[in-house]
Amino acid sequence: MKAFFEPNSVAVIGSLREMMGTAYWLMKNLREFGYRGAIYPINPSTSGEILGSRVYPAISEIPGPVDLAVLLTPPAVTPETVEQCAQHGVKAAIVISEGFAESGKAGAKLQHQLTEIAGRTGIRIMGPNTFGIINPASHVATIAPWLDHLNIKAGSIAVCSQTGSAGPHQMPIADWGYPVSKMCDLGNKCDVDESDVLDYLADDPETKVVAMHLEDVKDGARFMEAACRVVARKPLVILKTGRTDAAARASASHTGSLLGNDRVYDAAFRQVEAIRVDSWQELWEIPKTLAYQPLPSGNRFAIVTFTGGQGVIATDAAIRAGLQMAQLSEDTVVKLKEVSPRLGNNPVDVGPAMSDSHSQSAQNPFNALEKAIGLTLNDPNVDCATITFSTGRQIVPLYPMVVGMLQNLIKNAGITTNVWIYGTDLAAMDELARQLHSCEIPAYFDLDMAVKSLGSAAGYYKYLAGKSPWLVTR
Amino acid sequence: MKAFFEPNSVAVIGSLREMMGTAYWLMKNLREFGYRGAIYPINPSTSGEILGSRVYPAISEIPGPVDLAVLLTPPAVTPETVEQCAQHGVKAAIVISEGFAESGKAGAKLQHQLTEIAGRTGIRIMGPNTFGIINPASHVATIAPWLDHLNIKAGSIAVCSQTGSAGPHQMPIADWGYPVSKMCDLGNKCDVDESDVLDYLADDPETKVVAMHLEDVKDGARFMEAACRVVARKPLVILKTGRTDAAARASASHTGSLLGNDRVYDAAFRQVEAIRVDSWQELWEIPKTLAYQPLPSGNRFAIVTFTGGQGVIATDAAIRAGLQMAQLSEDTVVKLKEVSPRLGNNPVDVGPAMSDSHSQSAQNPFNALEKAIGLTLNDPNVDCATITFSTGRQIVPLYPMVVGMLQNLIKNAGITTNVWIYGTDLAAMDELARQLHSCEIPAYFDLDMAVKSLGSAAGYYKYLAGKSPWLVTR
Numbered sequence: 044m045k046a047f048f049e050p051n052s053v054a055v056i057g058s059l060r061e062m063m064g065t066a067y068w069l070m071k072n073l074r075e076f077g078y079r080g081a082i083y084p085i086n087p088s089t090s091g092e093i094l095g096s097r098v099y100p101a102i103s104e105i106p107g108p109v110d111l112a113v114l115l116t117p118p119a120v121t122p123e124t125v126e127q128c129a130q131h132g133v134k135a136a137i138v139i140s141e142g143f144a145e146s147g148k149a150g151a152k153l154q155h156q157l158t159e160i161a162g163r164t165g166i167r168i169m170g171p172n173t174f175g176i177i178n179p180a181s182h183v184a185t186i187a188p189w190l191d192h193l194n195i196k197a198g199s200i201a202v203c204s205q206t207g208s209a210g211p212h213q214m215p216i217a218d219w220g221y222p223v224s225k226m227c228d229l230g231n232k233c234d235v236d237e238s239d240v241l242d243y244l245a246d247d248p249e250t251k252v253v254a255m256h257l258e259d260v261k262d263g264a265r266f267m268e269a270a271c272r273v274v275a276r277k278p279l280v281i282l283k284t285g286r287t288d289a290a291a292r293a294s295a296s297h298t299g300s301l302l303g304n305d306r307v308y309d310a311a312f313r314q315v316e317a318i319r320v321d322s323w324q325e326l327w328e329i330p331k332t333l334a335y336q337p338l339p340s341g342n343r344f345a346i347v348t349f350t351g352g353q354g355v356i357a358t359d360a361a362i363r364a365g366l367q368m369a370q371l372s373e374d375t376v377v378k379l380k381e382v383s384p385r386l387g388n389n390p391v392d393v394g395p396a397m398s399d400s401h402s403q404s405a406q407n408p409f410n411a412l413e414k415a416i417g418l419t420l421n422d423p424n425v426d427c428a429t430i431t432f433s434t435g436r437q438i439v440p441l442y443p444m445v446v447g448m449l450q451n452l453i454k455n456a457g458i459t460t461n462v463w464i465y466g467t468d469l470a471a472m473d474e475l476a477r478q479l480h481s482c483e484i485p486a487y488f489d490l491d492m493a494v495k496s497l498g499s500a501a502g503y504y505k506y507l508a509g510k511s512p513w514l515v516t517r
Numbered sequence: 518m519k520a521f522f523e524p525n526s527v528a529v530i531g532s533l534r535e536m537m538g539t540a541y542w543l544m545k546n547l548r549e550f551g552y553r554g555a556i557y558p559i560n561p562s563t564s565g566e567i568l569g570s571r572v573y574p575a576i577s578e579i580p581g582p583v584d585l586a587v588l589l590t591p592p593a594v595t596p597e598t599v600e601q602c603a604q605h606g607v608k609a610a611i612v613i614s615e616g617f618a619e620s621g622k623a624g625a626k627l628q629h630q631l632t633e634i635a636g637r638t639g640i641r642i643m644g645p646n647t648f649g650i651i652n653p654a655s656h657v658a659t660i661a662p663w664l665d666h667l668n669i670k671a672g673s674i675a676v677c678s679q680t681g682s683a684g685p686h687q688m689p690i691a692d693w694g695y696p697v698s699k700m701c702d703l704g705n706k707c708d709v710d711e712s713d714v715l716d717y718l719a720d721d722p723e724t725k726v727v728a729m730h731l732e733d734v735k736d737g738a739r740f741m742e743a744a745c746r747v748v749a750r751k752p753l754v755i756l757k758t759g760r761t762d763a764a765a766r767a768s769a770s771h772t773g774s775l776l777g778n779d780r781v782y783d784a785a786f787r788q789v790e791a792i793r794v795d796s797w798q799e800l801w802e803i804p805k806t807l808a809y810q811p812l813p814s815g816n817r818f819a820i821v822t823f824t825g826g827q828g829v830i831a832t833d834a835a836i837r838a839g840l841q842m843a844q845l846s847e848d849t850v851v852k853l854k855e856v857s858p859r860l861g862n863n864p865v866d867v868g869p870a871m872s873d874s875h876s877q878s879a880q881n882p883f884n885a886l887e888k889a890i891g892l893t894l895n896d897p898n899v900d901c902a903t904i905t906f907s908t909g910r911q912i913v914p915l916y917p918m919v920v921g922m923l924q925n926l927i928k929n930a931g932i933t934t935n936v937w938i939y940g941t942d943l944a945a946m947d948e949l950a951r952q953l954h955s956c957e958i959p960a961y962f963d964l965d966m967a968v969k970s971l972g973s974a975a976g977y978y979k980y981l982a983g984k985s986p987w988l989v990t991r
Contacts (some may be wrong), residue, residue: 064872141869145825191910191941206826211941213824213907218943258829289842290832293864294825321605323830350687351619351768352680355732356797358764363692368763385620390767395615398538422969433687436665469687469692473943491796 044243046134047169048225049112052081054102054133056124057115057140059089066115069139069187076193077182083109102131109133113175113185118142122156129164134292137185138171144231154233156455161234173230174210179223179286180249186214196480198222199251199334199495201244202327203237205229205258214327218473220480221327224249236261241349245276251263252330254280258294263311265282270315278333278503279317282326283308318499325492329454329486332461332479332496333503338506339459341426341500343369344494345419347391347412348431353490354390357429357463358484360491364498366427375422382414391419413448420456427459427497434466434475450482453479459500461485464492518717520608521709522652522699524584526555528576529606530598531589531614533563540589543613544568550667551656557583560597571703576605583607587649587659592616595645596630603638611659618705619646626708631890647704648684650719653697654723661784662686670954672696673725673808675718676801677711679703679704679732688801692947695801696808698723710735715743718748721908726804728754730797732768737785744789752807752977753791756800757782790980792973799966805975806935806970813981815900816975817843817969819893821865821886822905828864829966831903831937834965838972840901849896849980856888865893889924894930903973905964908940908949916952917918924956933974935959 053073057066072083074094084093087100099105102112102124112128114121125136143154154171161168169175175185179197186193194217201224202209209228211217224247226238237257244250253273266445273279285294286305287429303333312319320326344359344366357367371379371389379386383396393415397408420428430449453460462479464486466472476486487493527547531540544558548568556790556972558567561574573579576586576598576687586602588595592614599610617628628645635642643649652669660667667766675698676683683702684690698721701714711731718724727747734740759768760779762944771784786793794800818840820831832842845853845863853860857870865891871882904923927934936953938960940946950960 141872146869189909189911192947204826206824208824208826208939211940212909212966213939215941215943215946218941256826284826284829284833286833287836289836290829293832293862294829295843320832322963324963324965350680350682352678352682352730352732352758355764358767359758359760360796362761362763368767374610394798395620417872435663435686437663465682465687467687467689467692469689469947470944472689480626489796489798492984493797 044167044239046167047137047176047179047227048112048183048243050080050135050183050389052083052107052109053078053183054083054085054105054109054112054128056085056102057085057232059084059093059098062165063189064187066187068189069113069115069185070096072184072186072190072193074333075499076184079109079182079460091103091415102127102133110135112136113139115139115187118150118153122153122160124156125166125168126160126164129160129166133166135167135169136173137169137173138233139173139175139185139187141172143171143233154231157233162248168234169227171233173228174207174212175228177211177223177226186210186212189290192217195223196220197224199224199249199253200330201247201250201252202254203227203229203240204256205232206256208411209256220477222480224251232261236355238262238265238269241266241273245272250277251278252278252333254326254330256284256326258285260308267315270317274316278499279315280320280330280333280499281312281317282320282323283312307402318503325495326510328487328489328492329499331494332459333500335483335485336459336461336500337457337506338507339427339497339501340504341423342366342498343426344497345369345371345389345391345422345425346429346431347393347416347419347428349392349394349397349433351390351392351394353431354392357390357494358489360494361498366494366498369425370424371419372424375418378418379415382411386415389419391415404494406407409448413452419457420452420458420460425458427488427501429461429493429497431463431465432475434464434468434471436468436471439471439474442475446482448479449479449484453484459497459498460494461487463487463490518641520584520641521611521650521701523655524554524609526557526581526583526585527552528557528559528579528583528586528602529766530559530576530586530618530763533558533560533567533572537663537851538661540661541567542663543589543659544570544659546628546660546667548756550658553656555581556753562765565600573720576601576607579605584609586610587613589661591622592627592795594717596627596634599631599640599642600634600638603634603640606782609641609643611643611647611649612707613647613649613659613661615646616665617707618643625643631707632903642708643701644704645707647702648681648686649702651685651697653702656833660684660686665693669697671698673698673723674728674804675699675721675724676728677701677703677714677718679706679731689976696954698725699814706735712736712739715740715747715946719746726752726807727806728755728800730756730800732759734782736751741785741789744791748790751971753789754794754800754804754807754973755786755791755794756794756797757786792977797970799969799984802961802963802966803973807974809957809959810933810935810974811931812978812981813901813971814978816840816972817898817900818845818971819841819845819863819865819896819899819902820905821867821868821890821893821902822873823868825864827868827905828866831864831968834968835972836946836970839976840968840972843899844897845893846896846898852892853889856885857916859969860889863893865889866907882920890926891930894926894932894934899932901975903935903937903964903967903971905937906949908942908944908945909937909946913945916949920956921951923953923958927958933971935967935970937961937964
């Protein structure tokens with residue numbers, strides 16, 4: 044699997060016409076992503092140089108070893124091209140091209156040939172019908188479509204999907220400042236499957252959390268084993284779609300794979316202690332808190348809000364997420380009441396204290412906020428917390444101060460904390476989220492999601508603590 | 518209630534210092550929102566003119582009638598000030614000020630005085646502890662905080678909350694292009710409560726959908742009656758928080774009200790056929806499809822996607838939302854296959870057709886998309902549909918073409934349709950949503966939410982059709 048994610052050399056095979064979606068465009072993206080290994084464009088009907096690399100007519104003509112071949116070839120010639128790669132000693136091949144099992148019988152036959160070649164020669168094949176992989180640390184990206192920008196942030200979340208929609212050509216990964224350790228799209232899974240990737244990610248030191256989208260599982264026993272290896276070391280968040288019979292039929296029609304009963308999957312995910320999520324949104328959002336923050340050593344939750352109504356909503360969300368509302372310690376209550384007599388409960392509603400002209404905070408409402416957050420996060424009865432923050436265009440100039448304050452408070456307290464952002468201006472909200480993410484503070488626009496992510500983290504801690512408590516440090 | 522939402526004259530009582538959160542600032546916002554009725558600032562220690570309006574020392578000095586008084590007075594003097602308003606014949610008063618039942622015993626006593634005044638004199642009082650109301654059609658907004666902008670779009674959704682967070686000073690209502698008919702925050706409900714507002718909104722011709730956030734219900738019997746009146750004419754979407762005991766306690770601590778068992782509420786909402794939602798996000802998002810689109814005359818759902826994986830996710834969401842996957846008619850299947858042999862199923866995955874260079878769409882991938890959407894929406898077996906659209910920075914120049922195409926297709930087909938937007942650039946996504954909303958096409962960033970809103974619409978149609986089928990036209 045290392046040849047896929049950390050290749051020293053890449054051959055790109057396919058059309059070198061300067062248009063989107065071709066081997067040319069993939070090469071262009073790969074270069075722009077900063078890949079420093081050798082790149083060999085391959086096309087029998089082109090010669091000279093493309094983007095500074097000499098074009099070869101075939102893999103066999105390349106003078107040195109090739110770790111990874113990326114194919115954007117017509118389906119009919121793809122098996123023989125992969126065969127040539129295998130003969131040349133190429134370790135891994137990504138077949139980007141569509142037109143295999145998902146397209147009908149003829150395509151299924153071609154895909155079967157790929158499987159046969161992998162089994163016989165030992166070359167590993169990802170796809171077909173995939174966008175391939177991304178590894179920001181090694182500057183590898185096998186993306187053929189047009190991209191807004193490729194400044195994907197290197198981070199600790201591995202996103203592995205069974206759909207092309209999970210790539211940076213379809214998702215605002217750069218705009219979010221989403222912390223990626225690895226991405227891959229398994230596509231039709233002619234050879235490499237979810238278990239191979241899980242095995243690799245279990246040992247990958249850059250990956251702290253694995254987020255996986257699955258439509259089916261190829262080999263249940265292998266999957267269980269690989270998933271267990273992952274979960275013993277890092278949380279595994281799974282979106283398994285095709286839960287309903289209707290969806291299972293839809294899935295079969297586009298991947299050509301058969302799906303099992305959802306209850307079987309559900310039991311399996313429970314057994315390996317994976318975190319099963321229900322929506323595409325959750326697949327992306329839940330991992331953020333797991334990636335950026337330490338695990339909570341319990342499920343006692345506190346929330347700092349600007350209005351009481353939000354506190355009630357958060358409390359509902361907390362109970363649903365398996366958390367309990369923390370009972371603040373007497374010491375904290377006393378100190379909060381010094382900030383404002385209206386404080387002392389959890390939810391910690393600082394709105395009145397911030398606006399109350401009779402409180403200590405008369406000069407600067409952020410004083411009351413800072414004290415309330417500090418006291419809450421440092422309460423020994425609190426394991427995890429969500430801080431709410433309301434923003435708008437006029438707050439943007441204060442971001443350095445606000446983000447610095449939150450960073451200090453959260454770092455010093457050391458408990459699992461995230462931030463729920465709401466406000467009047469979408470651009471101001473996006474910008475605050477990016478700045479918080481750059482300080483390893485997970486930011487959410489959906490309060491329920493922020494709270495649910497803490498519930499997932501607490502649940503995972505509980506599992507780890509039960510299995511091998513020495514693994515966990517607060 | 519008309520005096521609250523459509524006043525001919527407004528008295529604004531409180532500090533006229535030029536700072537955020539004062540009566541001055543509220544007046545400023547009211548003027549900027551385009552209010553054309555008379556505005557009377559009232560402050561005993563100020564004289565002359567403020568923002569072009571003469572300042573009066575007391576309500577009794579105002580020469581003409583006053584429909585609405587808005588109070589930002591200190592709690593201690595608020596009851597007597599409201600009493601003076603009542604004596605002067607003011608019909609309605611909004612008490613913006615905090616410091617009543619939510620703040621402790623002294624505040625509760627003051628609030629009780631307000632209730633007594635309302636009962637004795639007939640003046641209606643909204644609040645205390647509220648942001649008040651917004652009515653874009655009459656250009657009325659009683660907002661004291663700083664606002665990014667007040668260009669709230671006049672539309673057909675009424676949002677009534679029991680928290681200040683639901684206002685344009687806290688939510689990106691303008692940025693979303695959210696279609697507002699009325700907004701109000703009931704606050705502590707010393708007099709005006711949810712039943713009063715529901716009664717008014719049932720008859721309000723501008724309101725097509727009512728979205729209501731509730732922490733408690735003051736009078737169950739009145740509520741049921743008012744809710745029934747609403748639901749017979751327009752859908753009522755309710756977020757009732759405080760579902761869990763912990764949340765109910767949190768709610769009591771900030772509003773001073775007691776909450777009933779959640780199961781009682783649940784049964785009541787079912788009985789009146791309200792659409793109960795589970796999250797703050799849903800409270801805002803579900804109404805969009807109900808407001809912009811006709812009701813579906815059945816629950817047969819189709820989706821047009823760019824990838825198969827999304828189709829599977831949408832199918833799961835559809836079944837969860839009470840929809841069924843539409844079986845496309847033979848005629849549609851034949852015509853879809855003419856567009857591309859890969860088409861013919863629902864989910865209608867146009868991705869392969871758009872990228873397939875052998876299909877008719879070789880010249881312009883939008884041709885295949887347009888045909889596939891048109892055929893799907895016009896299939897007699899399809900009652901409602903979600904169209905997915907992937908965007909990025911490079912697509913923005915095409916928006917006039919894309920939005921025009923979607924507008925024509927959706928309008929001509931006449932079935933309930935919304936759009937799920939995803940993509941690589943958050944600003945490009947926001948912009949597309951705004952443009953679609955300006956054409957009455959509901960846009961979502963969350964696929965599950967898009968599908969769930971159609972489920973809610975189909976459920977509401979079923980109720981209406983069962984009760985009085987003549988009410989409904991396709």
